Amino acid sequence: MKFCSECAKPISLLVPEGDNRQRYTCLHCDIIHYQNPRIIAGTLPTYQGQVLLCKRAIEPRKGYWTLPAGFMENGETTEEGALRETLEEANARILNPHLYTMIAVPHISQVHIFFHGELADLNFSSGPESLEVQLFDEADIPWKELAFPTISTTLRRYFTDRQHTNNKDQNTPFPTHVFDIPEKNKLKL
Amino acid sequence: MKFCSECAKPISLLVPEGDNRQRYTCLHCDIIHYQNPRIIAGTLPTYQGQVLLCKRAIEPRKGYWTLPAGFMENGETTEEGALRETLEEANARILNPHLYTMIAVPHISQVHIFFHGELADLNFSSGPESLEVQLFDEADIPWKELAFPTISTTLRRYFTDRQHTNNKDQNTPFPTHVFDIPEKNKLKL
Numbered sequence: 001m002k003f004c005s006e007c008a009k010p011i012s013l014l015v016p017e018g019d020n021r022q023r024y025t026c027l028h029c030d031i032i033h034y035q036n037p038r039i040i041a042g043t044l045p046t047y048q049g050q051v052l053l054c055k056r057a058i059e060p061r062k063g064y065w066t067l068p069a070g071f072m073e074n075g076e077t078t079e080e081g082a083l084r085e086t087l088e089e090a091n092a093r094i095l096n097p098h099l100y101t102m103i104a105v106p107h108i109s110q111v112h113i114f115f116h117g118e119l120a121d122l123n124f125s126s127g128p129e130s131l132e133v134q135l136f137d138e139a140d141i142p143w144k145e146l147a148f149p150t151i152s153t154t155l156r157r158y159f160t161d162r163q164h165t166n167n168k169d170q171n172t173p174f175p176t177h178v179f180d181i182p183e184k185n186k187l188k189l
Numbered sequence: 190m191k192f193c194s195e196c197a198k199p200i201s202l203l204v205p206e207g208d209n210r211q212r213y214t215c216l217h218c219d220i221i222h223y224q225n226p227r228i229i230a231g232t233l234p235t236y237q238g239q240v241l242l243c244k245r246a247i248e249p250r251k252g253y254w255t256l257p258a259g260f261m262e263n264g265e266t267t268e269e270g271a272l273r274e275t276l277e278e279a280n281a282r283i284l285n286p287h288l289y290t291m292i293a294v295p296h297i298s299q300v301h302i303f304f305h306g307e308l309a310d311l312n313f314s315s316g317p318e319s320l321e322v323q324l325f326d327e328a329d330i331p332w333k334e335l336a337f338p339t340i341s342t343t344l345r346r347y348f349t350d351r352q353h354t355n356n357k358d359q360n361t362p363f364p365t366h367v368f369d370i371p372e373k374n375k376l377k378l
């Protein structure tokens with residue numbers, strides 16, 4: 001940020017009175033331009049034990065596999081954002097979504113939120129940001145070709161949770177898990 | 190947003206190619222200035238059945254009671270943000286925080302996240318953004334003087350969850366709940 005987006009004057013980076021962090025501040029119109037973490041909302045769509053993954057058609061990590069997810073938009077709820085991204089990237093609909101993982105990625109100031117739900121049907125297909133969309137058995141997950149640590153973290157947790165699930169409780173959603181991705185794991189999948 | 194924060198030229202509001210929403214776009218330096226929801230991170234601090242509330246010393250809702258919470262900062266995790274705000278507003282520390290509510294407020298493009306935890310000690314006091322900090326029994330909660338719908342939603346859910354808790358399970362955290370605050374409830378507390 002170099003100029004004030006309200007008055008076009010050069011911006012100053014300083015600690016405002018009563019604050020303890022540097023902020024982009026316009027000394028001309030007295031506005032502080034706060035910068036805050038962004039939310040990535042997505043889903044973990046499953047179908048009779050298989051998991052839906054999308055092969056990314058765009059950078060970053062083009063050609064790698066991801067869960068359908070993207071930046072949450074102004075004016076929507078977290079669930080609406082997650083379901084919208086699932087529809088956009090995989091033309092897929094899921095039933096009874098519930099919050100499954102919330103993963104902070106502080107070194108890039110993001111919070112990734114995934115809702116788990118069973119696919120409503122098998123009528124999924126690649127959206128414009130996906131090269132392929134495919135269901136995977138646990139044994140076939142392309143662990144070395146996953147796009148982001150938040151994807152591998154969510155998938156690993158899911159397979160662990162499922163292992164410990166009593167078959168009689170299949171209608172009870174898994175509990176919500178909170179994780180953080182430390183910077184040293186930036187490229188560790 | 191009126192000017193590009195990178196080049197100071199006037200900004201255009203248009204739907205970029207391949208997108209389906211209007212974005213603040215600089216046609217001079219070809220940058221899209223995305224705007225996304227912000228996260229409010231906070232805690233529900235409890236102590237032997239009582240709940241800690243802070244009376245706001247700042248607008249909006251100055252003089253009304255809130256749970257300690259504030260804007261999550263770049264570079265921190267959700268839990269770090271929640272604990273920092275609890276320390277800043279109430280000089281309070283909580284033990285074993287776990288994610289309790291995630292509440293979308295789409296009409297103001299915010300997501301409020303509260304971690305529940307027991308106070309580590311009774312050495313709490315007002316920070317600069319609080320007029321008072323006080324423990325309340327359920328019967329004494331100032332329901333009509335709560336600052337925001339996300340606060341009343343979290344408190345109501347907590348007292349309901351507690352009612353249904355087996356005393357033997359006191360060490361098991363309550364499950365995480367996801368809510369949305371519709372616009373019509375904007376001022377309904």
